[in-house]
Amino acid sequence: MKRLIFLLVFLIPAVGFAQTKHARPYQGSFGVTAYYDTDKVKGNGSDEDYACNAFAYDGHGGTDYGLPLGSTVIASAAGTVNRTNDSCPDYGGLGSTCGGYLGNWVELKHEDGTMTMYAHMKRGSIAVSPGQTVTCGQRLGQSASSGNSSGPHLHWGNRVAGSTTWGITGTRDIHQGGCSRNNSLWVAQGAYKAAPGAECQDDNRPRDIDLRINVTELEDKLTQGSSAERPDALPEQTFEVRLRINNKAGEAIRDVVLAYEIANPNLVAVDYVIESNVSGDWAVNDADSDENNPAKDAMGASGDLTMYAFADGESKRVRITMVAMEPTLGVEVESAVRGFVRNVQGLYAQGSFGAEPSESRTDEKLEVQQHIDVLTDDAWAFESEEPEMAEGWAPCEGGTEAFMEAGQGLAVRGSETCLESPVWTDIAADTNELLLEIAAEQSLDFTLEWSTSEAFEPAGNARFTAESGRNAVYLGEGWAGAKRLRIRTSGNYHLTDLRFQPGTPIVDPGTDDDVVRPDVDVDLGEGDDKSTTPDAVYNQEDGRMVISGTGGGCNAAGAGASWMALLLVAFGVRRRRE
Amino acid sequence: MKPTLLIIAASLLAFAAGCDEVSQPSSDMRTAALESGVTLDVSADGQVLGGEVEPVLPNTDAMRVVTIDRTPNGVELNGRRVLDARMVGNDVLVIDPDHTLRRIGQQAAVVDRDVWPPLSIENGRVAYVKGHAPDLQLTIADLATLRKTVPMPSLLTVWSPALSEDGDEVVFGASVNGQAKIVHLDVSGETHIIDAKGRVPSSPIAPKWQDDRVTFHDEAGEFTVALAPSTKGGAR
Numbered sequence: 065m066k067r068l069i070f071l072l073v074f075l076i077p078a079v080g081f082a083q084t085k086h087a088r089p090y091q092g093s094f095g096v097t098a099y100y101d102t103d104k105v106k107g108n109g110s111d112e113d114y115a116c117n118a119f120a121y122d123g124h125g126g127t128d129y130g131l132p133l134g135s136t137v138i139a140s141a142a143g144t145v146n147r148t149n150d151s152c153p154d155y156g157g158l159g160s161t162c163g164g165y166l167g168n169w170v171e172l173k174h175e176d177g178t179m180t181m182y183a184h185m186k187r188g189s190i191a192v193s194p195g196q197t198v199t200c201g202q203r204l205g206q207s208a209s210s211g212n213s214s215g216p217h218l219h220w221g222n223r224v225a226g227s228t229t230w231g232i233t234g235t236r237d238i239h240q241g242g243c244s245r246n247n248s249l250w251v252a253q254g255a256y257k258a259a260p261g262a263e264c265q266d267d268n269r270p271r272d273i274d275l276r277i278n279v280t281e282l283e284d285k286l287t288q289g290s291s292a293e294r295p296d297a298l299p300e301q302t303f304e305v306r307l308r309i310n311n312k313a314g315e316a317i318r319d320v321v322l323a324y325e326i327a328n329p330n331l332v333a334v335d336y337v338i339e340s341n342v343s344g345d346w347a348v349n350d351a352d353s354d355e356n357n358p359a360k361d362a363m364g365a366s367g368d369l370t371m372y373a374f375a376d377g378e379s380k381r382v383r384i385t386m387v388a389m390e391p392t393l394g395v396e397v398e399s400a401v402r403g404f405v406r407n408v409q410g411l412y413a414q415g416s417f418g419a420e421p422s423e424s425r426t427d428e429k430l431e432v433q434q435h436i437d438v439l440t441d442d443a444w445a446f447e448s449e450e451p452e453m454a455e456g457w458a459p460c461e462g463g464t465e466a467f468m469e470a471g472q473g474l475a476v477r478g479s480e481t482c483l484e485s486p487v488w489t490d491i492a493a494d495t496n497e498l499l500l501e502i503a504a505e506q507s508l509d510f511t512l513e514w515s516t517s518e519a520f521e522p523a524g525n526a527r528f529t530a531e532s533g534r535n536a537v538y539l540g541e542g543w544a545g546a547k548r549l550r551i552r553t554s555g556n557y558h559l560t561d562l563r564f565q566p567g568t569p570i571v572d573p574g575t576d577d578d579v580v581r582p583d584v585d586v587d588l589g590e591g592d593d594k595s596t597t598p599d600a601v602y603n604q605e606d607g608r609m610v611i612s613g614t615g616g617g618c619n620a621a622g623a624g625a626s627w628m629a630l631l632l633v634a635f636g637v638r639r640r641r642e
Numbered sequence: 643m644k645p646t647l648l649i650i651a652a653s654l655l656a657f658a659a660g661c662d663e664v665s666q667p668s669s670d671m672r673t674a675a676l677e678s679g680v681t682l683d684v685s686a687d688g689q690v691l692g693g694e695v696e697p698v699l700p701n702t703d704a705m706r707v708v709t710i711d712r713t714p715n716g717v718e719l720n721g722r723r724v725l726d727a728r729m730v731g732n733d734v735l736v737i738d739p740d741h742t743l744r745r746i747g748q749q750a751a752v753v754d755r756d757v758w759p760p761l762s763i764e765n766g767r768v769a770y771v772k773g774h775a776p777d778l779q780l781t782i783a784d785l786a787t788l789r790k791t792v793p794m795p796s797l798l799t800v801w802s803p804a805l806s807e808d809g810d811e812v813v814f815g816a817s818v819n820g821q822a823k824i825v826h827l828d829v830s831g832e833t834h835i836i837d838a839k840g841r842v843p844s845s846p847i848a849p850k851w852q853d854d855r856v857t858f859h860d861e862a863g864e865f866t867v868a869l870a871p872s873t874k875g876g877a878r
Contacts (some may be wrong), residue, residue, distance in 0.1 A: 097701040121699060123739075128702045149799060149817040151821045158846075162844035164771075164777065164799040164800070164801055164817065166775055183703070184703065211844075213701075214702050217703070230775060
């Protein structure tokens with residue numbers, strides 16, 4: 065079977081970088097009086113607008129709109145007031161220096177880090193102050209001709225994120241055109257020389273935040289049925305589940321809380337660490353030691369993790385160390401580890417896994433889950449009609465029909481049948497007995513073959529006659545380390561239980577009356593044919609009774625209950641049935 | 643003049659005028675804008691530096707550019723486009739349209755870049771603002787050494803500086819807490835807000851400091867403020 069190293073990723077689709085788009089920055093439909101000089105060179109005498117016409121002037125770092133005195137100036141997008149200047153005369157005139165040449169002005173900073181400038185406004189009209197948040201369309205003041213101005217108008221400028229200057233190198237033209245950019249940053253650019261559209265950008269536009277989950281160190285051992293494409297763990301195996309939040313919103317996000325649920329009682333979280341890649345490499349983040357987060361060794365089945373703020377572009381991940389406990393295949397419990405974002409300040413809020421977010425400015429629900437099955441490599445119970453309950457056992461070589469029959473286990477039919485174990489079968493060194501429960505109309509002669517490699521290459525075999533019911537087939541230590549088994553016979557039967565018994569056989573011959581212990585001829589592949597059926601010996605040291613007889617079954621009354629009890633002791637767990 | 647240019651000139655609402663207008667206070671600077679010919683400087687011996695203000699698009703904020711057509715003896719600048727120009731001895735300081743401040747003449751040099759008018763020259767120093775509007779910082783350059791100082795780097799929006807006659811103090815317009823104010827930086831480095839009853843310099847004509855008084859221009863015309871003795875820099 066082809067092994068798949070699992071790195072399953074559930075990705076919330078990206079929804080685009082959150083660039084601020086702008087609406088008409090004034091009320092009314094006044095047109096353009098001068099565009100941005102898109103050649104971006106001051107003093108060269110060249111004036112070129114976005115449409116490659118000359119409706120600009122040399123070095124102009126914004127767009128001028130012909131607003132009459134007293135027109136209402138509004139925010140072109142939501143943002144925060146960064147600075148203002150007031151008190152310059154309404155009519156500055158050509159060459160006026162007041163207010164640093166821009167007269168009375170308002171500077172806004174937007175969520176994507178860009179800024180906008182509203183200049184030459186009317187003295188005393190400015191209605192906002194630094195630090196104040198404004199919505200798109202909110203009134204900022206009135207237009208005039210303050211500062212350097214050849215007549216009433218509004219100068220609207222757009223400064224790129226991270227720039228420290230309103231000079232032409234730090235600003236940009238946001239029109240789409242042959243001499244400008246190829247995508248407009250106006251919500252509706254409008255016709256040449258006309259006012260841009262008054263419609264604001266949807267303030268609830270999606271933010272690009274995604275949540276991922278992946279599992280490391282597990283393989284897809286069982287590719288059948290409902291376990292297909294799920295990573296499979298073995299009991300006591302340690303692995304890692306990673307929940308990762310990527311902030312590509314174009315802005316910082318704050319107060320991020322990640323909720324987790326381990327919806328599988330057979331998986332236990334034993335440790336976790338919160339890391340960030342903000343410095344380039346993954347490193348432990350301050351959130352890892354937040355006192356509100358659960359103790360490292362007491363995550364429990366669910367909880368919240370405070371993740372703190374994320375810078376734009378930052379990712380954080382929670383690496384949860386988990387241990388698989390009991391087998392879960394076919395068990396009617398949720399076999400998943402889940403995560404969802406409980407909170408991102410102002411952007412997202414979700415109460416529980418599967419619930420609709422009470423607040424969402426992302427395009428998708430920020431929740432993920434990863435199913436994880438827990439298999440076992442030394443015990444199988446075939447009591448379901450579900451194909452996946454075959455747990456990797458499958459027919460081998462021609463003439464065999466094997467399928468699940470409801471309540472009757474794995475049906476194996478044919479004149480020459482062959483059943484093969486899954487590739488993850490791993491017979492421990494101290495295993496010396498095969499426990500086999502079959503249902504057949506007559507006793508059958510079985511041949512058990514094993515291979516020490518995944519690609520079946522016979523390394524030894526054993527022959528025995530099994531009766532209908534429980535069979536304890538003593539094989540000794542010669543097959544320890546086998547990776548695959550083949551069970552061959554020449555008749556129909558149902559296989560309902562198969563497991564390996566480690567250590568010295570633990571049965572009580574005095575009480576186990578329904579177990580058949582057939583004689584076994586073992587061929588280790590080196591001409592070492594021998595009978596392995598041992599005599600029953602009472603172990604004086606630990607009080608256990610050791611099979612060492614040659615008989616085909618124990619007939620002592622009441623032995624069945626004791627046999628079952630000993631099986632449970634020997635194997636620790638038994639698969640729960642559907 | 644073509645009719646369109648007349649319309650454009652009529653729409654210019656302020657200071658196309660130069661020193662000529664300074665000497666004769668105007669009650670309405672907008673009328674002065676109708677005059678396209680300006681005098682940028684007059685030397686002690688009567689030589690004139692002046693030119694024509696270029697027309698601009700109406701209802702925009704293009705820079706005021708003067709094409710020089712009157713030059714002092716020994717310096718040929720006719721046809722040169724400048725944002726401002728002042729005479730310094732036999733040389734001329736000009737701000738080119740790309741905002742480069744140059745000394746032209748016997749001691750030709752680039753003094754600074756990203757310079758905005760007006761220039762104030764006193765006692766071997768020139769004061770100006772430097773940067774990108776509206777983030778303009780007060781800068782003072784020594785004309786002999788070209789050494790430059792930025793006396794108030796934290797003050798970002800400054801305009802129209804006027805050096806004292808000895809070049810040790812400066813008065814300028816500035817945005818202080820979001821309001822346009824007149825600020826006096828005295829010789830000890832202390833600043834004082836000058837009460838000018840809401841008026842602030844806003845003309846391309848540099849304010850002129852004479853004795854204890856500084857004369858400015860704004861849209862309403864010329865006005866003069868007296869500096870209180872306590873703000874004059876008593877440490878001198």
